[in-house]
Amino acid sequence: MPLSTLRSHDDTWDIRTSVGATAVMVAAARAVETEQPAPLIRDPYAKLLVSNANAGVLWEAMLDEQVVAKMADLDAETAATVQHMRSYQAVRTNFFDNYFADAVAGGIRQVVILASGLDSRAYRLDWPAGTTVYEIDQPQVLAYKAATLSESGASPSAERREVPIDLRQDWPAALRTAGFDPAARTAWLAEGLLMYLPADAQDRLFTHIGELSPVGSRIAVETAGNHAHVRRQEMRERFKKVAETLGLEETVDVQELIYHDPSRANVADWLNEHGWRATAQNAGDEMRRVGRWVDGVPMADDKDAFSEFVTAERL
Numbered sequence: 001m002p003l004s005t006l007r008s009h010d011d012t013w014d015i016r017t018s019v020g021a022t023a024v025m026v027a028a029a030r031a032v033e034t035e036q037p038a039p040l041i042r043d044p045y046a047k048l049l050v051s052n053a054n055a056g057v058l059w060e061a062m063l064d065e066q067v068v069a070k071m072a073d074l075d076a077e078t079a080a081t082v083q084h085m086r087s088y089q090a091v092r093t094n095f096f097d098n099y100f101a102d103a104v105a106g107g108i109r110q111v112v113i114l115a116s117g118l119d120s121r122a123y124r125l126d127w128p129a130g131t132t133v134y135e136i137d138q139p140q141v142l143a144y145k146a147a148t149l150s151e152s153g154a155s156p157s158a159e160r161r162e163v164p165i166d167l168r169q170d171w172p173a174a175l176r177t178a179g180f181d182p183a184a185r186t187a188w189l190a191e192g193l194l195m196y197l198p199a200d201a202q203d204r205l206f207t208h209i210g211e212l213s214p215v216g217s218r219i220a221v222e223t224a225g226n227h228a229h230v231r232r233q234e235m236r237e238r239f240k241k242v243a244e245t246l247g248l249e250e251t252v253d254v255q256e257l258i259y260h261d262p263s264r265a266n267v268a269d270w271l272n273e274h275g276w277r278a279t280a281q282n283a284g285d286e287m288r289r290v291g292r293w294v295d296g297v298p299m300a301d302d303k304d305a306f307s308e309f310v311t312a313e314r315l
């Protein structure tokens with residue numbers, strides 16, 4: 001099976017291209033959730049960050065309930081999959097918001113958001129005084145977010161420090177240069193990232209994090225789900241057909257950007273073997289637990305298709 005046809009070991013992007021545009025996709029889901037009558041999370045910056053990005057009509061269409069309703073007329077399973085994806089993003093955001101709330105309640109004041117994309121937690125969460133949030137992502141992605149939010153008059157609710165570097169390069173050095181204190185307990189987050197890294201880069205990432213994490217540090221990770229290849233292909237074809245019928249141009253094919261790498265380590269196992277105490281929550285179970293499961297999706301019976309939300313503490 002090809003790992004990825006569009007990727008290379010040193011590829012770069014901005015907010016509209018390649019992996020950068022996936023940040024717009026998940027921000028669109030947060031924007032939709034924020035406008036629900038009883039939202040699980042509130043991200044008041046997501047909509048602006050999506051509409052300003054000009055990353056393609058498809059992501060903006062995802063904000064539009066009428067488009068999703070039209071999709072349902074054409075292909076009910078595809079529309080349910082879109083609803084499921086939006087609900088999933090809300091559940092995932094909620095899970096990791098709670099993780100950070102626990103971490104700061106436990107006295108941690110240093111936070112590192114890996115591949116932060118259009119994550120606006122440094123602006124929207126209620127951080128205690130003295131908290132520093134480091135955001136690592138490719139330079140143009142971070143620059144887009146900071147410029148857009150600053151032009152809108154938003155300001156961070158913590159000390160926010162950008163670390164504009166690719167996570168396949170020497171990011172620990174860049175993080176230290178930005179002021180990171182390796183002796184201080186840290187809360188790390190890797191959300192929406194691992195699927196865009198090859199298996200060996202994933203291992204290296206966690207090795208570096210371990211080296212920078214004193215006892216009592218924490219980490220939260222969204223793992224890469226493992227959809228059966230055939231099913232993934234089939235759903236992709238159906239989605240493309242529906243999008244084409246509705247005149248929505250798909251600028252980025254997310255599946256082509258992902259490293260579907262069968263040798264990828266199980267994150268909870270890896271952490272448990274490398275100095276952390278980790279537990280994993282299946283994302284489908286978490287969706288059900290918070291009452292946000294969406295019926296009618298084709299992968300419902302395939303537990304492996306779902307990612308896990310892993311949390312761990314450094315021993």
Ligand SMILES: C[S@@+](CC[C@H](N)C(=O)[O-])C[C@H]1O[C@@H](n2cnc3c(N)ncnc32)[C@H](O)[C@@H]1O
Pocket residue numbers: 019020022023024026027114115116117118119136137138141165166167168191192193196197
């Ligand atoms: C799906 S988005 C998730 C963004 C954010 N974590 C969130 O949940 O809203 C993927 C992000 O990973 C970043 N990314 C992927 N691979 C990266 C790498 N090798 N170095 C730096 N950033 C990377 C992309 O730029 C993009 O912002």
